[in-house]
Ligand SMILES: [K+]
């Protein structure tokens with residue numbers, strides 16, 4: 001345990017510097033809260049130094065077991081320490097609500113229990129959005145570097161074939177190089193998004209905040225009405241582009257960058273599938289909304305479908321319309337997409353497109369096997385065939401993912417929530433998408449839930465973020481047996 | 483194709499004799515409809531003889547492809563010809579509704595579009611219940627003998643280990659022996675159930691009808707209010723016992739019978755799991771219903787939970803209470819059980835307990851593998867380990883099963899049905915359980931659905947009954963390629 005505490009201490013020390021952004025923001029915007037973030041920096045740094053220095057003698061490379069504990073503890077601890085500004089600025093806010101907000105931020109879920117965001121101190125909104133953005137950074141390194149080492153995650157499927165940084169993941173020493181390269185791309189895209197949003201008509205402040213939550217696919221907004229408050233086609237168009245970019249594999253960008261060519265992007269079967277699903281679904285649902293009279297013209301239907309569907313399918317979770325009032329087919333279809341669409345190695349959540357593709361191919365293979373039992377026809381993704389062990393792993397993941405949805409939904413219903421709210425809240429949390437439907441729909445938020453329900457959602461967000469297995473493994477007796 | 487038509491012709495000839503029961507029933511009860519069934523016999527026999535004799539030269543043993551076409555065509559054709567009495571007695575009934583009723587009967591789903599059952603001619607009710615019973619006979623031979631030959635179905639998992647008739651399934655010639663032995667047990671249990679229901683206070687007519695629908699787990703009733711109309715603890719207790727017996731593997735009964743010992747039953751890991759799930763869930767849900775004040779005392783809650791939960795979990799589908807008005811946790815939990823509980827080789831539907839067990843063990847193994855990557859720990863059911871190919875098959879089945887639920891639910895929602903009705907109707911149909919919730923709940927029936935929705939449900943019943951794969955395979959291009 002002590003080597004894990006040592007790493008956690010170092011993480012806290014780094015984390016203490018992240019308060020610099022709201023400190024600067026507070027000074028620039030003049031909301032007078034700079035001391036709050038200064039205090040939080042001090043507490044975080046002190047806690048980090050104590051943990052680090054008291055366990056310095058125990059530092060060693062972590063093994064698999066320690067890795068799992070570290071990953072879970074890091075997210076839980078950072079969400080805990082990140083509540084400091086909320087609890088200081090809003091003395092009446094409960095720890096439960098504050099923890100929901102920070103965990104929602106750091107897992108890039110983007111569900112909120114806060115109302116009155118439009119009038120909140122700017123630095124508080126900046127801190128919320130920065131949590132999204134930091135969470136996205138954590139996820140990239142988690143998905144590309146850490147989870148494959150632990151034997152978890154969709155990126156395993158890539159091991160054998162993708163050019164670029166992933167092949168190097170076996171060497172712990174190169175993790176940080178990989179992470180740094182991917183973060184540079186992440187920074188660059190965030191800067192481009194901020195600039196584009198400014199040009200589309202947002203203030204610099206709103207542009208930066210929304211760039212933070214778009215690239216991380218976190219989906220926090222500075223407004224209660226989310227992106228709908230801006231009512232701007234240009235802003236929606238910019239966000240659609242950057243949400244889509246964020247839903248693709250950052251390792252592919254790296255490969256394209258290294259090769260000085262967009263060929264890597266084009267050759268990425270997963271990226272092609274993501275974009276196809278988004279385009280086809282958008283036109284289909286827009287047609288349906290037009291035909292059912294939800295919107296008076298096809299262009300209007302297309303505008304609103306494009307934004308809200310891409311937002312939900314990429315697990316970002318902005319809303320520009322109350323899609324909770326769309327015909328149930330349209331809104332639930334977006335929740336279905338939120339489970340299966342985004343690319344592995346992106347900042348999105350859920351099953352990931354590469355697993356979706358393997359499953360579809362495996363299902364087809366099972367059917368073919370019935371007709372041609374002797375036929376040997378391995379499942380292939382992007383030209384490389386997948387060994388049976390990997391397929392069992394993918395199918396096992398899907399099973400645990402579905403069972404988690406079933407189990408957690410039942411917990412929410414047991415505590416009195418209705419079926420639609422419970423089911424969509426869990427889908428939204430496990431995919432780190434954000435809004436659900438009905439009581440937790442886009443026109444409202446998670447503030448109406450009981451404390452027990454809030455904690456179920458918090459657990460589910462973390463479950464989804466850590467690809468289910470990394471958190472569930474802590475609950476097996478084998479894990480704790482010597 | 484012609485060899486398949488030949489077998490279908492023979493099936494129709496046999497099927498024509500099944501009208502003998504409503505003919506006798508009509509004469510005994512004096513409802514004056516004997517000519518209707520006589521006419522149906524004539525039409526069915528004539529159609530059968532024409533198909534049979536015109537293709538006699540083409541008779542040959544069927545291969546896998548022909549087997550799939552036969553299984554699907556047999557169910558579709560018999561449901562079609564079985565509509566004759568309904569269409570004759572009720573001239574205003576549409577073919578769609580009549581086909582729903584017969585397919586619901588023959589797949590042992592037991593959902594109905596008919597109201598006024600209490601006042602319907604007795605022979606019509608007898609015919610409905612006989613369809614349930616004939617469906618059950620078909621399913622036993624399908625599950626134990628036919629599907630394993632085609633490479634489909636939960637019984638595959640048993641191949642290596644269970645004593646008794648299953649090992650012989652490789653020889654087509656022995657299929658009929660196996661089927662006959664299992665049918666004898668089915669007949670015996672039906673007789674015992676009829677007698678017990680009579681002793682519990684039902685008329686001979688009601689007793690026979692409900693024995694037909696209990697042993698087949700079909701769930702048709704002679705009353706609109708289902709078993710609730712009798713309001714008798716004794717009747718409910720008898721039905722609980724026989725529904726549970728029907729939810730176990732008939733091959734195990736055969737083994738117990740051959741060995742003159744109940745040891746085979748006790749050694750059946752699947753049977754133990756089924757009974758444990760039923761008992762634990764009953765007490766848990768009864769406690770919940772008592773605690774939430776749905777019923778004033780624990781004994782009352784226990785009585786109603788025991789009957790309705792066992793009925794739904796075994797996919798029988800009788801109701802004694804409007805459980806659509808129970809707290810949503812309790813009613814949806816019963817729908818969850820309807821997916822996973824019954825034993826393979828029984829007349830129930832859904833995933834089947836043996837697959838549920840393999841999945842749970844496989845999921846646990848995936849988690850263990852994360853901690854001990856080198857550990858070789860094969861998944862075992864009842865002492866025998868399962869090869870990876872079988873596990874991939876099971877996981878592939880589950881995936882197609884879940885995707886079918888998702889896809890069919892979306893179709894119903896696309897046509898305007900609400901989420902809860904659509905979702906539970908599909909669950910009830912694919913598991914061949916019967917009632918759903920809300921618009922298709924136990925206090926109402928499927929009569930309110932549109933024609934399109936009815937056909938979606940019909941397709942889903944058949945999909946579930948044929949273990950998903952056997953029907954879906956017909957929709958793959960590979961199947962039709964030479
Ligand atoms: K999100």
Ligand SMILES: [K+]
Pocket residue numbers: 590591592593699700701797798799914915916
């Ligand atoms: K049934």
